[in-house]
Amino acid sequence: MKRQGIAEALRDGIAEEMQRDPAVFCLGEDIAIPGGWGGAFTVTLGLEKQFPDRMINTPIAELGFFGVATGAALMGMRPIVDVQYGDFLLLASDQIINNAAKLRYMSGGTCQIPMVMRAPIGATGRGSQHAQSLERYFIGVPGLKVVAVSTAYDAKGILKAAVRDGNPVMIFEHKLLYGSKGARAEPGAVDATSEIPDGDYTVPLDRAVVRRPGRDVTILGWLLMAHFAAAAANTLASDSIEAEVIDVRSLSPIDYETIGESVRRTGRVVIVEEGPKTGGVAAEIAAGIMERFGEHLLAPVVRVASADVPVPFTPVLENAYRPDQARIVAAVRELLR
C-alpha cells in the first residue's frame, strides 16, 4: 500500500504492464528524453532507463504517430500513445476515428487494434489551444472506448485494463489532477491521490462508481468535476441535502446500470461537465437518462457546464468558464426548490 498521485500511479501501471507483456510499448513526444520531463506531465519520467527500447520519442507529428501506433497494434503490439495536450488529438483524429476505431468493423472482425491513447485535458491557465475538454469528440465514435480517470487508484487500474483490452481505448486525464511534482507541478492542482495496493489490479472500463451515497439528487461528473461534485455534496449536506455523487468514469460506453440505480431512487439529476454546454457528453447522458429512466424523473435533467465559448486565458474568465462548487450547489438547490 502506498499513497500516490495520478502521474505516479500511471507511471507504475505502465511499467508493470511493460514488464508483464513485451508487446506493450510507449510512443509520444518528449516521453523519454534523459533530462526531460517524462511527457508533459511527468507520467513516463525515467521509464526509459528500465525500457530503453520500448519508450519511443516521436517527432511532433500527431497524425503520424497515432497512425504508427495503429499500425503497430494491427500487427499485435500494444502501444500506449499520448498527446501532450488533448487539444492535439484533433490533429490525430483521422487516424483515431477513420482507422483505429473502424478497422475491426470494416475488416469483418479480422483486424484488432489493442491500443491505449492518453490525453490530458482541462482549462489550466494556458489559453484557448491547450485547454479544451475533448471528450465530446470521441464518445460518439463506434469502435472506440472512452474513459476518464479522476483518482490515482482508477488511473492505474483503468490503464492496466485498457492495455489488456483488445480495442482502442482513449483515456482522458485532467491536468489539475496529476499531482505532477517539481517543475511540472500545476498551480491550482486538486488532490487526487489514492492508497494504491501493492499487487496487480484492474478497474473495468465500463463502470461508473458511486463516490458518495445520497437520496435527494444524483450528481454526475468525471475528472475534475467529480471532485467538485463531491465538494458540492459536502456543502449541501450541511444543508441536509443528501446528494449522491457518481463518477461517470466510463464515457463510452456509459454505465446506465449504476446511473439508473441512482436515478430511480432520487428522480433528480445534475450533470456537471467542464467544456461548453452545447454538444457535450452531458447531452448524451441527459438524453440517455431520459430515454431509459424518463418515468422516474421528477424534474428535467440539469446540465451544469461551461459557457459556449473557447477557453479564455485570464484567470478571472477561466474561473468563470470552469464550473465550480458554487455553481453545482446552486443548481442542486434550484432543482430541489
Next chain:
Amino acid sequence: MKRQGIAEALRDGIAEEMQRDPAVFCLGEDIAIPGGWGGAFTVTLGLEKQFPDRMINTPIAELGFFGVATGAALMGMRPIVDVQYGDFLLLASDQIINNAAKLRYMSGGTCQIPMVMRAPIGATGRGSQHAQSLERYFIGVPGLKVVAVSTAYDAKGILKAAVRDGNPVMIFEHKLLYGSKGARAEPGAVDATSEIPDGDYTVPLDRAVVRRPGRDVTILGWLLMAHFAAAAANTLASDSIEAEVIDVRSLSPIDYETIGESVRRTGRVVIVEEGPKTGGVAAEIAAGIMERFGEHLLAPVVRVASADVPVPFTPVLENAYRPDQARIVAAVRELLR
C-alpha cells in the same frame, strides 16, 4: 423561377456571390479542372471558366488548405472551402476547431474569419471511410456555425447567408440529395429540387423550418432524414396521426424558438438522425428540449438513429444502418401508444 437540384442551386449561389464580392473565392480538390467533375458532386462544375483566378484547385492536403482558407479569411477574403467527403474533415479539424473557430475569441474580438466550409455526408454504398455523419463533431465548437441543407432553395439561400456572415460556417450537404447529374449521379438519390426564385435571396443560418404542420407529435430531422421524416408523416397521416415535421437545419445554434413552439403543442418528440445514436446531434437536441420545455413533454424524447457502428458497405447492412421511413413510423406509433 426555375427548378433546380441542390448541386445546381449551390453552383448558382457560389457564382452569384463571387460576382457580387471579389473577396469570395473557392478552394478545394478537383473543384475546377477542365474535363473534371466540379468537385466530387459537380457543385462547382464549370465555374473556372467564369472565374479563372478564383477557383483554386488544391493538392490533397485537407489540414493545409483549411488552414490556407483560415489565413485568407483572416486577411479579409471570403473563402468557400470544401472536402470531397465529410469524413476528411477529421484531417482538417485542428485548423477548423483550434484556429478558425477560436481566433476571434483568443484575439479579444479583433480577428474575424468569414469562411464557408462545405462537406458532403451520408452513407451511400462507399464503405466506412466515405460515409460518416460528421455533424456531431462540430456542433459543440464555440465560434463555429453549423447548418445542414435539405432542399435546393435552402442550399442556395444558406450558402449566400454563410458567405456574407462574418464567422466560420460549416454547411453539411447530403450525397443523396445533390441531384448531381451524368456520371456523378448517385444511386438511391432522393429528390431535393426546389423552385428557385430569380433574384437574390438568403436563408438565415439560425432558423429551423416547419415542413409539415401537425398536432400529435413533433418529428425533427435534417438532411436526408428531413425527407424521410416527411415521408413518414404522410404514412402516419393515413392512420390519422398528424405529425409536425421540422427540418432543424441550423444545427448550431439550434432554433429552440421554432422547436419549442411545436413541442409545447404536441408534447411528444421524435428526433431522427443518420449516424450512431450515441453522441449524436440528437442527444443535444433531446437534452436541450428537456431543459427548456420539460414541463410540456408528455413522454421522454425519442431518438431514432443508426446503430453504434461504423458504416457497413453491403447494401443490406447499410440500409439497416440508415434510419428509414418504417423505423420513424414505428417510433411514432410506439410513442403515441
Next chain:
Amino acid sequence: MTTSHTSPNASSATAASAHDPAFLLELYRRLVLIRQFEDRVKFLFLEGSMPGTIHQCQGQEATAVGVCAALAPDDFITSTFRGHGHAIAKGLSVQELMDELFGASTGCCRGKGGSMHVGNLAKGMVPGIAIVAGGIPLAAGMSLAFKLRGSRQVTACFFGDGAVAEGAFHEGVNMAAIWSLPVIFVCENNLYGASTRVDLVMRNPRISDRAASYGFRGETVDGNDVLAVLEATRRAAEECRAGHGPVLLELLTYRRTGHSRRDPCNYQPKDEREAWATRDPIERFAEVLREAGLADAAALARIHAAVDAEITQAIEQARRAPQPTIADLTTDVFA
C-alpha cells in the same frame, strides 16, 4: 542518398533470362488476372449488378504484381481505395474479392468493407485505407512492430502521387526514416490524383526526389515493366531487411480507366492516353515472354482463357453467395 531514375522504356527482355520460366508465366497470369478482374467488375458495375463505387487499376497491373512478387508470404502490404490489383497480387483469391464486392458475408471483409477496403490480414494485406495517405503512418507502425520484435518482415506501402501532398505522407515517411524501419514506400505515380495532374500540385513532380530530404534512398522505376518493378522491390526489401531503413520507389504508370465508376477521364489529354496505351504492361510483358521464347501466342491465349474461366466461375458463385443478415450490423465493433 542517391536518387536514380530508370528510363521508362528500358527493355527487360534480357532481365527475363535471370528468372525461372514458370515464375515468369505466373507473373503474366497475375497481370492478366488483375486486368480481366477489373474489366469484368467494371462491366458488372455499369450494368448495375454490383453495388457501391469502384476504383480500378487497368494499366497499372505491373506495379502490384512486380512489388508483391518480390515479397515473402509473411511480408505485408497496405493499400488504398484502389486495391483490387494489390489484393490479387498479394494472393487474395478472386472469389473472396468478388464476394466482397457483391457485399456477401463470404467476402474477404464479410461484406462490411467493400471495394475500397479489400484486404485479408492472414494473407498479408491490411484492409485498404481509403483516406489518401492514411495507410502510410500505418505501414510505418507495422514495420515498427517488426523491428521491435526483431522479425525480418517488411511492409510495402502502396499509395498514389496524390498522397505525396498529404501531411500523413510526410509524418509517416519521416518516422520510418529516423527509426530505420523496414518499409518500402511504393508510390504508384499514374500522373493524376483524381482529375488533378501531378504538376499542378508539386513544383518538382519527380517524386523519388522526396526521399533525399528525409535522408533515405529513392528510385524512379518504369512501373509498366513488371520485371523492373520486381527487381527494384527486391533490392529495396534487402536494404530494409538489412536494417538500412526505408526506400521510396516511384513507379511510373498510367490509369487507363476512370478514377472511379463512370469517369470518362476527359482531363487526360488524348495524346497522353495514346502514348501510354503503347506502353501497356501486359502487352509489353507478353512481348518479353515471346522474345525470350517462353511462350507463344497460343500459350498466352491459354492463360487468358483459364483466367477468364476462373473469373466467370467466381462471379457465378458471388452472385449466389450469402448476404449478411441484419444481426450482423452490430457485430465486429469491439473485440
Next chain:
Amino acid sequence: MTTSHTSPNASSATAASAHDPAFLLELYRRLVLIRQFEDRVKFLFLEGSMPGTIHQCQGQEATAVGVCAALAPDDFITSTFRGHGHAIAKGLSVQELMDELFGASTGCCRGKGGSMHVGNLAKGMVPGIAIVAGGIPLAAGMSLAFKLRGSRQVTACFFGDGAVAEGAFHEGVNMAAIWSLPVIFVCENNLYGASTRVDLVMRNPRISDRAASYGFRGETVDGNDVLAVLEATRRAAEECRAGHGPVLLELLTYRRTGHSRRDPCNYQPKDEREAWATRDPIERFAEVLREAGLADAAALARIHAAVDAEITQAIEQARRAPQPTIADLTTDVFA
C-alpha cells in the same frame, strides 16, 4: 534551387557600415528590449505574480528583430507559443503585451489570449498559434489573399525546428510553393523542440535543405547575427514581392532559457550551452556597434537603462490594469 549555408560565425562588422547608425542603434534597442522583457517576465512568473505558463526566447532575439526589421509595416507575421520577441520586434508595445500577460482587458488580446497567443492584427501580427506548425498553412493563406488582391505584402511565418516534422508544415509549404505565394518561412532552429534534439527527429537536420524538395530556395543563416538575418530576410522579401514564391530561411540559434516555465534544461549538454553562450546575439551586436564606432559602453548602457525604465513602468501599469469582468466571458465568440 540552391541551398546556401552561411557560416554561423560570419562576422557582420563590415555589413554594419551599409546601414544608417540610428537604424542600427534601434535594432540594438529592440534586442535589449526583448531580452529584458523576457527576463523580467520570467521573474514575475517565478515569484508567482503572473498567471499561466510562459515560453520565452532569451538567446533568440536576433531572429525576431532581424526578420521584422526587414519587413514593411503592412507586412504580416505569424508566430507561435513563443511569441513575445516576435511581438516586440513587429512593433507591439511592451504595455499591451505586459497587460496581456497579466490577463488585463487592456492587453493586446483583451486578456483572452495570454502568453501563447499574443498578437495585434493592426500591427501586422496574427495572434500566436500555439499548435506546433499550425501557423504555417495560415501564413500561406494570408499570402494567398495578398496575391489574389494583387498587393505587394508578404508574410513572414515563424516556427521552430520541431514544426518541420508536422504535416501542416509539409502541406502549407507545398501550397505556398505551387502557387508562388509571398511567404518567408522562418525556421528558428534552436536545436530543440521541447526536450527533443533535432537529430532525433530528422535524419538530415539541415532544415533549409527541405526547400529544394518543394522546389524553392532555402538558406541557412546565423540566427544570432541580427544583420545577417536582416539581409537574408530582405533578399527573401524581394523575391517574394517579385512573384518568385516562397523562401525558407533556417536561422540557427539557441534557447538560453527553459522550454516553458520552470524547465531547468537538463537535456541541453553543458558544453553546448556554454558554446552558444559565447555567441549571444546581443553581446555580439554590441561588439559590432563598438567596433564600427557607433556606440561606446556608456551609450549602450543608456539604452539598457531606458529599456529598463520602460519595462518597469509597463509592469507597474499592468499590475493596476483593469481585468475583464464576468460579462466578457461570452463576448467575442461571433462577429
